[in-house]
Amino acid sequence: MNHPRSSNGDEADRPNLNNLNANIRDEKTPRSTAPTNNDNTTITVVASNSNKIPYGQYQIDIYFQALTAGKKPVTTTDPNKLEQQAREAMSPQGFNYVFGGAGEQATMHANRLAFRQWKVIPRMLRDTLPRNLSVKLFGKTYDSPILMAPIGVQSAYHPDAETGVAKACAALNVPFIYSTASSTPLEEIVAALEDTGGPSPPSPETEEPAPPAPADDPATAASASASAEGKDPGPARLPTSSASTLVPDPKPSRWFQLYWPLDDDITASLLSRARVAGCEVLVVTLDTFTMAWRPLDLDTGFLPFAVGEGNALGFSDSVFRQKFSDKFSTGENEAQVEDNIIAASRYWAGEVFSGHAHKWEDLATLRKLWGDRPIVLKGVLSVEDAVLAARSGVDGIIVSNHGGRQLDGAVPSLEMLPEIIDAVGDRLTVMFDSGIRTGVDVLKALALGAKAVLVGRPVIYGLGIAGTEGAKHVLASLLADVDQSMGLLGVQTVGELNRSMLRKISYGGDVKTSL
Numbered sequence: 052m053n054h055p056r057s058s059n060g061d062e063a064d065r066p067n068l069n070n071l072n073a074n075i076r077d078e079k080t081p082r083s084t085a086p087t088n089n090d091n092t093t094i095t096v097v098a099s100n101s102n103k104i105p106y107g108q109y110q111i112d113i114y115f116q117a118l119t120a121g122k123k124p125v126t127t128t129d130p131n132k133l134e135q136q137a138r139e140a141m142s143p144q145g146f147n148y149v150f151g152g153a154g155e156q157a158t159m160h161a162n163r164l165a166f167r168q169w170k171v172i173p174r175m176l177r178d179t180l181p182r183n184l185s186v187k188l189f190g191k192t193y194d195s196p197i198l199m200a201p202i203g204v205q206s207a208y209h210p211d212a213e214t215g216v217a218k219a220c221a222a223l224n225v226p227f228i229y230s231t232a233s234s235t236p237l238e239e240i241v242a243a244l245e246d247t248g249g250p251s252p253p254s255p256e257t258e259e260p261a262p263p264a265p266a267d268d269p270a271t272a273a274s275a276s277a278s279a280e281g282k283d284p285g286p287a288r289l290p291t292s293s294a295s296t297l298v299p300d301p302k303p304s305r306w307f308q309l310y311w312p313l314d315d316d317i318t319a320s321l322l323s324r325a326r327v328a329g330c331e332v333l334v335v336t337l338d339t340f341t342m343a344w345r346p347l348d349l350d351t352g353f354l355p356f357a358v359g360e361g362n363a364l365g366f367s368d369s370v371f372r373q374k375f376s377d378k379f380s381t382g383e384n385e386a387q388v389e390d391n392i393i394a395a396s397r398y399w400a401g402e403v404f405s406g407h408a409h410k411w412e413d414l415a416t417l418r419k420l421w422g423d424r425p426i427v428l429k430g431v432l433s434v435e436d437a438v439l440a441a442r443s444g445v446d447g448i449i450v451s452n453h454g455g456r457q458l459d460g461a462v463p464s465l466e467m468l469p470e471i472i473d474a475v476g477d478r479l480t481v482m483f484d485s486g487i488r489t490g491v492d493v494l495k496a497l498a499l500g501a502k503a504v505l506v507g508r509p510v511i512y513g514l515g516i517a518g519t520e521g522a523k524h525v526l527a528s529l530l531a532d533v534d535q536s537m538g539l540l541g542v543q544t545v546g547e548l549n550r551s552m553l554r555k556i557s558y559g560g561d562v563k564t565s566l
């Protein structure tokens with residue numbers, strides 16, 4: 052039986068990612084060989100000319116590290132246990148800030164229940180290898196449909212902060228969305244990525260020569276599973292580390308998220324910096340012009356922005372600094388941000404969380420300042436606003452309720468996604484966030500019509516538990532889960548996902564869930 056290596060026609064679009072791919076065998080470029088211990092079959096780890104990133108390989112790596120080195124993953128791989136692990140590892144205030152939702156957290160819980168109320172319908176006896184997770188957004192091909200959500204104040208969760216998460220994203224070719232509320236200036240992150248001479252590969256890593264495989268090791272399982280899926284696996288192979296399979300893009304992709312200041316001069320300065328820093332897309336968050344009622348932070352009096360944390364973008368901005376100085380200098384005393392953090396924090400928060408929403412017509416100003424690069428509105432939940440967004444000339448929207456952190460009682464993002472896709476999906480690039488925890492969650496959102504999804508809290512829990520490595524591990528795990536779940540669902544490319552693969556169930560959803 053002949054099994055073609057790839058049936059995807061978009062090879063030319065993809066970045067040059069020469070890597071090892073355990074799913075594909077290329078005898079011309081053997082990497083290493085070792086005998087098995089149960090027969091004399093040669094186990095061959097082979098290089099491939101395929102340019103696909105084998106995200107699913109990370110699953111094999113985890114087993115391999117456990118079996119050969121007794122190493123456990125840096126965080127749990129169970130999405131329902133991650134939160135508890137983070138609670139134990141992080142400072143109470145830092146954890147609460149990430150974990151907490153607004154009000155009684157009704158929307159936060161509803162986001163998860165909404166996912167539980169959609170089920171996927173897998174198809175069998177289909178060739179699903181090699182998988183292609185890539186998606187095209189605004190004319191550019193990205194290796195997977197996952198983006199890192201903008202998350203503020205990352206120094207509150209781990210000293211690696213935004214730079215650590217940006218490095219984790221770069222190692223996996225996941226676009227990093229820089230938040231206006233970051234605790235690290237944008238330029239510092241860009242410089243850190245350049246300093247490392249490019250991103251490092253994901254853990255767990257191994258440079259050791261491959262040892263013989265036990266009879267029931269995951270490599271054998273991988274071969275068996277390849278056979279079961281209709282692919283000739285060739286001779287048994289040892290798993291390779293993703294460390295050697297991923298070649299990250301030398302120019303990691305970054306987007307810029309704007310909390311929209313009242314003062315157009317400050318907005319212009321921020322956007323100009325974002326353009327210079329190479330941010331490809333502007334994400335304008337609409338749902339957070341003021342902070343919601345957040346009991347966990349209120350009860351502990353945690354408001355980082357009031358004391359200078361999460362204000363790094365503003366405090367490093369020359370226009371903001373000049374305006375602060377003009378406003379607060381007295382006589383011979385020239386006011387500097389560093390000399391009066393509380394006043395500077397109040398001034399900055401008054402700009403970005405002023406309580407005043409901008410208006411639809413103000414988007415014209417952003418277009419003028421940002422030029423012709425894509426603009427995406429984050430926080431759209433109604434069909435009416437999606438239609439207004441399409442009319443306003445922006446390029447995309449993110450259907451999001453901010454992970455249930457803003458208006459408590461707001462509808463789950465997933466609930467609105469199909470209607471919004473039906474209304475504007477042919478005019479706007481519609482993306483999604485709020486509640487993504489597993490690979491199948493990603494597939495459900497894509498099958499409902501989203502072009503890509505943003506992942507938030509889980510990666511930050513990874514950061515809180517184990518810094519850069521933890522964030523990288525959580526992202527790599529989610530990508531592996533997406534990859535494997537696509538195969539089990541019976542699809543090879545993201546473009547094949549559609550609503551016929553979903554069923555909305557009429558009972559109340561599963562009870563045991565990571566609420």
Ligand SMILES: Cc1cc2nc3c(=O)[nH]c(=O)nc-3n(C[C@H](O)[C@H](O)[C@H](O)COP(=O)(O)O)c2cc1C
Binds near residue numbers: 231
């Ligand atoms: C701790 C935390 C900080 C956040 N900061 C921002 C931010 O600065 N800008 C923004 O647009 N969204 C922010 N968000 C919202 C996320 O971008 C995203 O919409 C949300 O995390 C999705 O929900 P989920 O993580 O539960 O899936 C934040 C979310 C969390 C949990």
